[in-house]
Amino acid sequence: MNEMPHDTMRAVAYRESLPVENGNSLVDVELPVPQPGPHDLLVRIEAVAVNPVDYKVRRNSDPGGRPKVLGWDAAGTVVAVGDQVELFAVGDEVYYAGAIDRPGTNAQYHVVEESIVGPKPASLSFTDSAALPLTSLTAWEGLFERLGLREGEAGRETGTLLVTAAAGGVGAMVAQLARALTDLTVIGTASRPETAEFARRMGVTHIVDHHSPLPQQVAEVAPGGLDHVFSTAGTDRNLAAYADMLVPFGGIVAIDDFGPVEIGLLKSKSISFHWELMFTRSLHRTPDRARQHHILTRIAGLVDRGALTTTATTDLGTITAANLREAHRILESGSAIGKITLTGF
Template identity: 85%
Template sequence: MNETLNRTMPAVAYRQSLPAQDDESLVDVELPVPQPGPHDLLVRVEAVAVNPVDYKVRQNSDPGGQPKVLGWDAAGTVVAVGDRVALFAAGDEVYYAGAIDRPGSNARFHVVDERIVGRKPTTLSFTEAAALPLTSLTAWEGLFERLGLRRDDGRRETGTLLVTAAAGGVGAMVAQLARAFTDLTVVGTASRPETGEFARRMGVTHVVDHHHPLPQQVARLAPDGLDHIFSTAGTDRNLPAYADMLKPFGGLVAIDDFGPVEIGLLKSKSISFHWELMFTRSLFRTPDMATQHHILNQVAGLVDRGVLTTTATQDLGTVNAAHLREAHRILESGRAIGKITLTGF
């Protein structure tokens, strides 16, 4: 352990906010191996996945020339633990989505608070597992905490749920969890044959094309209106349509970034609006921070029982600057299906 802690390690960082096409937008660096704090695990990272938050931070948070490591989804093996760690030991295989206010996982070794870490699904490779944490937590919290959907097998939720970008990482997990725990009809937006096919494999019942007006398409599938909407993108421009499509007392949860919107559109139907940010618990060190540990363990169990599946679709090779720049370019194009992963160093 001491030998590991005294070494340096390969990592990928950025020093200034540049377009992903620029060779300096992400660069290979050598950094000291981080030291675990009291509640931390030191993880040897075996695989990572890339999310829109990666390129959004790169674009909008200039580190002023200092190397800043991105990356949140990771899977690997614990090599050392802090003196107050109780949930894991060296040698354990884990997966997690990390914390947005700490250095990221695009490095050979990474420290992460044990309370937001789960055991890796035993039936998945590190690569397959790395695709799941951030999107699983976002989908779980959005559905069962923000929208308040029941997970009681004796009283399964019915009605209709719309999820946007249903072939994306979050949308695919929303569909899978809705299929596993509810009897909801899931309507998902997609515009290409391949994205529609992937969304259906993930559990979407009906696919609608977001390039055409949604209310008319949804009305044919849910004449009485929608009960819930999980909005992963375009919430601001779609809010009038959401207000039109939702039933009275319906619920809307959003995860995307946007400016001021006319929230009064939701008032006449008493529609509830919710934000979901997976990083809230770790960012504010909330008393229930370990809830994410328990969610990830439940997801792992569901994967190992064949109820849920990985959303990994494209592995770009080892974790290096060139491959991560390509991952950022693909995500920024808006044409990714499922999750992009990188494996090994």
Template identity: 50%
Template structure:
């Protein structure tokens, strides 16, 4: 049995026919209804690997088959998930994914709206709850650098909804500042002059930073002693400026749990179930802002170009 997929080859996207995946023991086989494009997709495409690869690391769809050891889902379930970077992606008619990474789709969201959520939600949740250990009783000040982007758009909401942190978000354009304020940030500052604008609202600095664009010397200066910096960008960083303040540097990489088959990889599915409930209760809101029809090479090219521009507000989704 073959299926349509969009393959990345040497920096280009192509419509192809490939064998349909066979679900492994813990796998769901999902008919993909929508995918969201993230910077990781764009960076992987730009790496121009000569071997064909199916990208797509954010998806929503319907379960059409299950592996023999699946216990949480049945055929017909509507699901959403981030998936596993070490396996073929979801830019295809059918996609196999480990059930431990999957959540039931929020009933209040369409497939396209739901596809915008998993990767950024898991990145934000792991940064906030697993790396920083934040919870309902956590106080202090959190700086979110890149608050109008995909991760920032859900991170601001999670921090406001599920912690006691004061949230400062960065944005520069009028529309992005309005977006971040609408998500619940206590303060919105201009990241083009980050040091001065943060100090204007937090003269003594901040307790923690989660950053999509990590300039360690600037952020170390804004971070209080014994503070924590969580980086979600893919650059190499000199963490030396953090030493004088005994500040801690964390890498957040959403694919670490599935790639290393960590014993707690089911936490990703659990987090998506929790967020699904919060979305259905109206306590969180979706972050999709743009939709492109057509799960084809043409539709995905348009999406990759938009995300690669670095000016996206919220998330972009490609759907059937």
């Protein structure tokens, strides 16, 4: 039975692209409760996490005065389902990263297609669960689909992996998945004692400073070179270094935004280059988008077995415009470690 909420809900939105210091960059609003389509879940949001994509959309996509709700990471409880839903029922606790072309999760209620939703880890709170979906999907798809690494039952991968910004949300999940499911040696970039310590806790074996030339530092801990690079930041300025450090037939997967680069640098070693965007499946409605349901289910199982842990580090309180502005400010400053969460309304 569907548990339908009231007609309106509280949410946080923006109406124009403004600097985060402006009090109108994010505002508290009242909006109609969305209605689920045939394959959708209506979820009561219990907690959300904030990602760089949130502030990038806020800064670069002006909604022309209409309230646009941001937010993709969420954990909550299913309160209604579409008439063709098969994977979930009312009362189920779920977590997911949503779709970039639909309204976001910074609202009391949210509609999401069931195929990209997973069952919330039973051992974690809603808050700790909300920190995981977007970064887990990005890390999993980047490692095991884009780079094609073997994991677990498929035979554990060996070799050396470099992950940049290893204390960030994605970097921390890359390190954890590599530790749990492969035999890779993970080298991570970090520049502060606190980020280096967090990265080591997540599974990084060796730390290098991204403010210093990478090839010399990497050569000291991996004299045979790198097999793989998971580039979460600085791909354009580091591409020549990656080409230098990677062995022939190595691979790079990148998730950051940048302009033209000299891809010819990779030719002599036949190095492959891959993009990873976890929204691709939902944005283009690919036939295999239910893979994300299965990945999130696998992640939840690994968490409940103790093989993975949440990357939540800072909870800023309830889901309000003021608290979300602070979350955006921290992320824009580049000082975040792990994931920032907000809990309840």
